Amino acid sequence: MASAPKTFDENFLSRLDAIIARYPRSRSAIMPMLHLVQAREGYVTAEGIEVIAQKLDLTTAEVNAVASFYTQYRRTPAGEYHVGVCTNTLCAIMGGDAIFSGLKDHLGIENNERTADGKVSLEHIECNAACDYAPVVMVNWEFFDNQTVESAKTLVDDLRAGKKPAPTRGPNSVPTFKEASEVLAGFNDGRANEGIQAGDPTLLGLKIAKGERK
Amino acid sequence: MTAVQPQTDLITLTIDGFEVTVPKGTLVIRAAEQLGIQIPRFCDHPLLSPVGACRQCLVDIEINGRAFPKPQASCTIPVENGMVVKTQLTSEVAHKAQEGVMEFLLVNHPLDCPVCDKGGECPLQNQAMTSGRGESRFEGKKRTFEKPINISSQVLLDRERCILCARCTRFSKEIAGDPFIDMGERGALQQVAIYEKDPFDSYFSGNTVQICPVGALTGSAYRFRSRPFDLVSTPSVCEHCASGCSLRTDVRRNKTLRRLAGNDPEVNEEWNCDKGRWAFQYTMVKDRIATPLIRENGVLREASWPEAIAVAANGLQGKKAGVLVGGRATVEDSYAYAKFARATLGTNDIDFRSRPHSDEERDFLAAHVVGSKVRYSDIDTADHVVLVGFEPEEESPIVFLRIRKQVRKRALSVTAISPWQTRGFKKLQAKYIGVAPGAEGNALAQLSLTNQSVIVVGERLCESAGGLSAVAELARKSGAKIAWVPRRAGERGALEAGAIGNLLPGGRPISDAAARVDVAAAWSIESDSIPTSAGSDSKAIFAAAARGEIKALVIGGVDPFDMHAPDFAGLESAFVLSLELRPSAITERADVVLPVAAVTEKSGSFMSWEGRTRSFEQAVPETPHQSDLYILSLIAEALGKPLGFSTVRGAAKEFGTLANWDGARASFTSHPVANAAQGVTLASWRQLLDNGSLQVNEPNLAGTARKAVARINAQLAAKLGVANGDLVTISTDHGALSLNVELSDLVDDVVWLPRNAVASQSLRMLGVLNGAQVNIRKGL
Ligand code: SF4
Ligand code: SF4
Ligand code: FES
Ligand code: FES
Numbered sequence: 003m004a005s006a007p008k009t010f011d012e013n014f015l016s017r018l019d020a021i022i023a024r025y026p027r028s029r030s031a032i033m034p035m036l037h038l039v040q041a042r043e044g045y046v047t048a049e050g051i052e053v054i055a056q057k058l059d060l061t062t063a064e065v066n067a068v069a070s071f072y073t074q075y076r077r078t079p080a081g082e083y084h085v086g087v088c089t090n091t092l093c094a095i096m097g098g099d100a101i102f103s104g105l106k107d108h109l110g111i112e113n114n115e116r117t118a119d120g121k122v123s124l125e126h127i128e129c130n131a132a133c134d135y136a137p138v139v140m141v142n143w144e145f146f147d148n149q150t151v152e153s154a155k156t157l158v159d160d161l162r163a164g165k166k167p168a169p170t171r172g173p174n175s176v177p178t179f180k181e182a183s184e185v186l187a188g189f190n191d192g193r194a195n196e197g198i199q200a201g202d203p204t205l206l207g208l209k210i211a212k213g214e215r216k
Numbered sequence: 217m218t219a220v221q222p223q224t225d226l227i228t229l230t231i232d233g234f235e236v237t238v239p240k241g242t243l244v245i246r247a248a249e250q251l252g253i254q255i256p257r258f259c260d261h262p263l264l265s266p267v268g269a270c271r272q273c274l275v276d277i278e279i280n281g282r283a284f285p286k287p288q289a290s291c292t293i294p295v296e297n298g299m300v301v302k303t304q305l306t307s308e309v310a311h312k313a314q315e316g317v318m319e320f321l322l323v324n325h326p327l328d329c330p331v332c333d334k335g336g337e338c339p340l341q342n343q344a345m346t347s348g349r350g351e352s353r354f355e356g357k358k359r360t361f362e363k364p365i366n367i368s369s370q371v372l373l374d375r376e377r378c379i380l381c382a383r384c385t386r387f388s389k390e391i392a393g394d395p396f397i398d399m400g401e402r403g404a405l406q407q408v409a410i411y412e413k414d415p416f417d418s419y420f421s422g423n424t425v426q427i428c429p430v431g432a433l434t435g436s437a438y439r440f441r442s443r444p445f446d447l448v449s450t451p452s453v454c455e456h457c458a459s460g461c462s463l464r465t466d467v468r469r470n471k472t473l474r475r476l477a478g479n480d481p482e483v484n485e486e487w488n489c490d491k492g493r494w495a496f497q498y499t500m501v502k503d504r505i506a507t508p509l510i511r512e513n514g515v516l517r518e519a520s521w522p523e524a525i526a527v528a529a530n531g532l533q534g535k536k537a538g539v540l541v542g543g544r545a546t547v548e549d550s551y552a553y554a555k556f557a558r559a560t561l562g563t564n565d566i567d568f569r570s571r572p573h574s575d576e577e578r579d580f581l582a583a584h585v586v587g588s589k590v591r592y593s594d595i596d597t598a599d600h601v602v603l604v605g606f607e608p609e610e611e612s613p614i615v616f617l618r619i620r621k622q623v624r625k626r627a628l629s630v631t632a633i634s635p636w637q638t639r640g641f642k643k644l645q646a647k648y649i650g651v652a653p654g655a656e657g658n659a660l661a662q663l664s665l666t667n668q669s670v671i672v673v674g675e676r677l678c679e680s681a682g683g684l685s686a687v688a689e690l691a692r693k694s695g696a697k698i699a700w701v702p703r704r705a706g707e708r709g710a711l712e713a714g715a716i717g718n719l720l721p722g723g724r725p726i727s728d729a730a731a732r733v734d735v736a737a738a739w740s741i742e743s744d745s746i747p748t749s750a751g752s753d754s755k756a757i758f759a760a761a762a763r764g765e766i767k768a769l770v771i772g773g774v775d776p777f778d779m780h781a782p783d784f785a786g787l788e789s790a791f792v793l794s795l796e797l798r799p800s801a802i803t804e805r806a807d808v809v810l811p812v813a814a815v816t817e818k819s820g821s822f823m824s825w826e827g828r829t830r831s832f833e834q835a836v837p838e839t840p841h842q843s844d845l846y847i848l849s850l851i852a853e854a855l856g857k858p859l860g861f862s863t864v865r866g867a868a869k870e871f872g873t874l875a876n877w878d879g880a881r882a883s884f885t886s887h888p889v890a891n892a893a894q895g896v897t898l899a900s901w902r903q904l905l906d907n908g909s910l911q912v913n914e915p916n917l918a919g920t921a922r923k924a925v926a927r928i929n930a931q932l933a934a935k936l937g938v939a940n941g942d943l944v945t946i947s948t949d950h951g952a953l954s955l956n957v958e959l960s961d962l963v964d965d966v967v968w969l970p971r972n973a974v975a976s977q978s979l980r981m982l983g984v985l986n987g988a989q990v991n992i993r994k995g996l
Contacts (some may be wrong), residue, residue, distance in 0.1 A: 051411065061397075062411030067398035103219070 039064035332432030369919025543704030546820030552845030564751030568710035586723030599658025605677025609640030654987030657686035667695030682889030717751025762784025950983030
């Protein structure tokens, strides 16, 4: 049923196989495989859906059902830096809405669009469980905490200029969309221990409970 | 059926104040049905696994005094002892919850009822009336989509009508094994979706249209054609294959507008295939033969019935004749042909097999098939099902669904002996034994089965000499049951009716004097007037006519190109009487052509492959056409040897008295498995949707047929130097055809071709059968 996918190189195909080999039931591999397609293509391409269907013995409709559900899977090319602005309740009232509209104006693009240079794409996202640092902006799923409209504009300008700003928490420099997708596909980039893991506001309650803070 | 029912634990619960006891595992919604309490529902379907997608079936449930905090979906909760269920009938909470769900469902549902095909038979419409609020409080904008979209050439989807119950997607995945549709864009824009490039080309797609509880899925052919309340429905039986589906034919002003699957739990459950559902225009085509035709000075001219009957009788009078029945006749018509041949024409030269056939097959049918009662339920209880010479999804779709059901339910083991591991076999998780065509018998000899096993044999196994003998031997050794599945709906009935040279009605061997006496008595003829030796088969009848030994042919619904290298010479010299719906290769050569009624225009019965009688009534009220048996009765009358009946009922009644024979069955002598041909050999069979004459004028249906390709494996491709998609030419002394290659899981040195695709009619174009050597080369 699946149409013949365009030929992917052997290396890529063997990495898909490596993902499949991780699971007792092959169809569990579908999500990391989709991430690996994004790591290579920058988004989930038709060929990517077709090769996954073929490898997992699923229909293309079934793979498409998964790919079209999760917003992390992009069906149009993402920017090298995919910027997500949290516009859920807490972030929204703390300035997330303003940041989002500020970035749209600043970049001249709408939600889910990409700048002409291909550097930045923009999306409003749901709560990232970082409410303690609201408002939050994510770049390729790395945290930039406590943002303002101005800091966010600077951030995207830096990204477009090719500087690699450091996230507030996480690795020492922000990965590209493809690099981040590769990590999500389960291929370790060795940077898991870089940077701050749990910041102060996150641990505040714990510390109070333990009597370390008042 | 065994008398001992398996022990089941029973559960007693109370629903709306009434106690009911049901087997453990029963869902609350089903238990309520036992009491006649109807809980509204959309996603629930008794043949699909529970999903709880629509929430319409909410009820209040309490177990041993402890109430669930919220109303529960009764379609997903199994009963428990001491459960107290209150439905909308006794619980205000349940009632209000159902109204609430309905209001939500209607939020995005368009007010399409006046233009929607489902209007008038729509569960949403009906249940909005019974379980909904009168007025909507929704003032926002409804979700809209481009409408409709074609998810295949025959199924249309109006997404805004969809209530996301997932019946269609569950059917496709669970029942058909074709998950070509799934829920896409889950979230606010959730919708049923195909993958853009891969349409919903499932052979069973029509069932989704039927079970969609709203008008979201519609059939292209029926869209905007009628309102349900303008249709007159007649329970019918499918004429397209031997699965024996019960159908419903819906007619408006004498025109068949649609057909639906009927509900017969023992046979097709509630399903059918798309051919049975969507191939019926053939009865209404313009070139239908409307009046009798007789040949005068070399050309056919219209004639009155009395004139044509007289010319027909005259042409047959006193001549040695042969009778070809075709595989699509009803039991009653076949019986009339069988009797007409013996009692009127005095010959045993009659055969219903207007397709490749063999003497081995004829003897096998007489010894092992006629009178047998292997049933679908034997598949349900089988320990092992062996498929040989048979691809069930292509050649008898309900047999496929039934096997698949057992594979899913209890991992029934299936073995497929075939030169090609098809997608259908994979869906059955069959153990595939790849054999070159012709060598099936050798593979059968290696199997060990039990008396709980079923060997499902396709009609085309007769093309492999020794194949049927190997089946008989395996069954003898193991006690396994033999299920012979012909393709055409009329074959099993014709066999039972005696429309074959070696059998009289009821499977009475022609060679058995007691059998002849029996039949002669029932027919009130001299018993020595029935010839004692087996008559010729179809091919031999043509050949005898060509040699001038047979001087008259009676041919009902036969396309000679369905046979292997038919000999047309006989048609030129003999007197030919043709009973037909539409012009065929016979018409061009016939001396008298008599139009006959199609199945919708008469009553009668077919026999499923099981030998189960499937009766149906006339669906189209007014028709100028008469059944074959009525026409034969007129001719017999004119010949002075009347049939003794002229109605379907009369024929059925008389056949009923002869249908069972308790004497000995014919004996069977084993044939050896033939040696394999050298070089590249041919494998070929018919696919469900093809160039079949009953599928004319159905462009939407044809759009979902499999592409015609030549299948070879990588080994042969390498030898030929061809890649996927390259053109190859397959040829024999008889002819050639060219198709693109699709690399497939075939055995070495075999090329598989569709037997009756528009571009690939292997019998007609190549003139050879399965296992024959063919030439294959790259390019044209
Ligand atoms: S199309 Fe029909 S059957 Fe399929 S999910 Fe929608 S409402 Fe249900
Ligand atoms: S499975 Fe056979 S009998 Fe049933 S609908 Fe299809 S063609 Fe007709
Ligand atoms: S609301 Fe923005 S991270 Fe939770
Ligand atoms: S019928 Fe029970 S949830 Fe749909």
